[in-house]
Amino acid sequence: MNEYIASVSERLGKLYPNEPEYLQSVRAWLEMIEPAVDKPVYERLDVLSRMVEPERMFSFLVPWQDDEGKTHTNHGYRVQFSSTIGPYKGGLRFHPSVTASVVKFLGFEQTYKNALTGLPIGGAAGGSDFDPRGRSAREVMRFCQSFMFNLYRYIGADTDVPAGDIGVGVREIGYLYGAYKRVTGRAESGALTGKGLTYGGSKIRQDAAGFGTVYFLARMLEHQGESIEGKKIAVSGFGNMSLGVCRKAAELGGKVVTLSGPDGYVFDPEGVATQEKFDFVRDMRASGLDKVAAYAEKFGVEYHAGKKPWEVPVDIAIPCATENEIQTEDAVLLLANGVRYYVEAANMPATAEALKLLRLSPKILTAGAKAAGSGGVAVSALEMVQNSLRYSWSRQEVDEKLRGIMSSIYDASAAAAEEYGLGYDLIAGNDIAAFKKISEAMIAQGL
Numbered sequence: 001m002n003e004y005i006a007s008v009s010e011r012l013g014k015l016y017p018n019e020p021e022y023l024q025s026v027r028a029w030l031e032m033i034e035p036a037v038d039k040p041v042y043e044r045l046d047v048l049s050r051m052v053e054p055e056r057m058f059s060f061l062v063p064w065q066d067d068e069g070k071t072h073t074n075h076g077y078r079v080q081f082s083s084t085i086g087p088y089k090g091g092l093r094f095h096p097s098v099t100a101s102v103v104k105f106l107g108f109e110q111t112y113k114n115a116l117t118g119l120p121i122g123g124a125a126g127g128s129d130f131d132p133r134g135r136s137a138r139e140v141m142r143f144c145q146s147f148m149f150n151l152y153r154y155i156g157a158d159t160d161v162p163a164g165d166i167g168v169g170v171r172e173i174g175y176l177y178g179a180y181k182r183v184t185g186r187a188e189s190g191a192l193t194g195k196g197l198t199y200g201g202s203k204i205r206q207d208a209a210g211f212g213t214v215y216f217l218a219r220m221l222e223h224q225g226e227s228i229e230g231k232k233i234a235v236s237g238f239g240n241m242s243l244g245v246c247r248k249a250a251e252l253g254g255k256v257v258t259l260s261g262p263d264g265y266v267f268d269p270e271g272v273a274t275q276e277k278f279d280f281v282r283d284m285r286a287s288g289l290d291k292v293a294a295y296a297e298k299f300g301v302e303y304h305a306g307k308k309p310w311e312v313p314v315d316i317a318i319p320c321a322t323e324n325e326i327q328t329e330d331a332v333l334l335l336a337n338g339v340r341y342y343v344e345a346a347n348m349p350a351t352a353e354a355l356k357l358l359r360l361s362p363k364i365l366t367a368g369a370k371a372a373g374s375g376g377v378a379v380s381a382l383e384m385v386q387n388s389l390r391y392s393w394s395r396q397e398v399d400e401k402l403r404g405i406m407s408s409i410y411d412a413s414a415a416a417a418e419e420y421g422l423g424y425d426l427i428a429g430n431d432i433a434a435f436k437k438i439s440e441a442m443i444a445q446g447l
């Protein structure tokens, strides 16, 4: 490994020994961009150290009262990772697993995910260790209000624009936006994205991450002279991202045959492909129980308790759940079952070892979340554009723009891999293209 890269990696390890997710995501990236760190200017201006750590981050207490009148105290975080190419931009995650390390890794990934959307957005992430499971709507509202009373002074349409992630959907964004508006006294719709359609949200936003992944996948299939028609797809999770993949795949003639939750997975050989099934999955998610078993009962299909969907032989695997859900043994299963495409929708869904196995195998084509998973934030950026225009595009207009954005991310990734002699390595190509764009902007702006 190039000495400069090795020293940056070692320094981070010493500074943050207890932040495994963050170190994992930065180190994977450093490995990918190595061929492009080929000029002395990067070390002279210490570009890498400035790219791998957040510009600013903070945490705050979020006290709130439950329906019985008992007070709970959670932790809130916001990592303003990079403003090099635009205002900080990224989601909020409400989940008990949220730590400083998790938000830092999300903010890091977000920066490089956002860079190739073609829209001027920097990178950020945030959230809380609050567990929304089993909480009433009123409890969630009170939590969101307390969270925003702390966060509001640090965000805004031109500074930092939060959106959703795990545990934060259109309902939570509504409560957060309502609190923001009340405390600032401004109807500043561009301060948050993922809003409801009646108050400045963009059409397609909820399905955008999943749609984007399928558009990206379509370009990979096309490269192989294939199409999505008739393909079987394994998907994990059952939230917006999974549902977006189901809908767009069904529209293009593909079939999503699995969905999963923390309880296990369901196998539907007919595909999650009808409006009735989409509605059922949406309601199952909204119930707040975080279980997928009810789908099997309702539609009379197999349910595998405690198992992951990667054991089902399919053509394409699309992880849509959470980080490190694909371990070495899952990667081995995917390869043994002859899966030919592995396309990440969720952030860092595979462990370093599992991803290496998949990426280096000639039997499977791989695409990373920073490329294939960027449809959600791309439509968030389109939401910001519509808010600043005080205008709203039609579904077809947004969908068409999203398809164009995903296609140009694919082209940029394939071209960068080609330029550095890496063949068809879309993961390295994407990381390199984003690195080059951000480093150029950083150097141009001086210290």
Ligand code: GLU
Binding pocket: 089, 090, 091, 092, 161, 162, 163, 164, 165, 193, 347, 373, 374, 376, 377, 378, 380
């Ligand atoms: N968490 C989402 C993502 O990974 C949302 C980011 C946004 O829309 O700002 O892209």
